[in-house]
Amino acid sequence: EEDEPVKYWLSNLPADTPLHDLVRLGKIRWRIEHDYRELKTGLGLDHYEGRSWxxxxxxxxxxxxAHLFLTTLRLTSPKATGAA
Incomplete structure (x- = not known):
């Protein structure tokens, strides 16, 4: 209901970058946040309590x-995503 855009994205990509690519790259943040949440809660990234490097x-x-295995399984096996 706004007359003008109220949200902006800044980018240092070349001016001739297609709009589709700009939107795709801007929205990839959701995928990164989803993967990080899966790493922390589902796979135990935050459970390490040791003291050595x-x-x-x-x-x-x-x-x-483990995350690579699950992602590969999700992308290659229809049953892994719940498909019939």
């Missing part, structure tokens, strides 16, 4: 590998 690195690597 090596332990933290191993924990993050395993969580990332």
């Amino acid at each position: 090596r332990g933290w690195n191993r924990h993050v690597t395993l969580v990332t590998a």
Whole structure:
């Protein structure tokens, strides 16, 4: 109900970037937030309580590998997404 736009996005992409690409890149934030929430709550990214860099690195690597597995499964298997 506004006469003019009330929300703006700033970008340093070239001026000839197609509008479709600008919108896609601007909305990718939702995907990033969704994946981060899945990493934290579903896969235990925030459960590490150790004190060493090596332990933290191993924990993050395993969580990332689990996330890669689940994402690949979701994209390649129709049953994984609940399709009939």
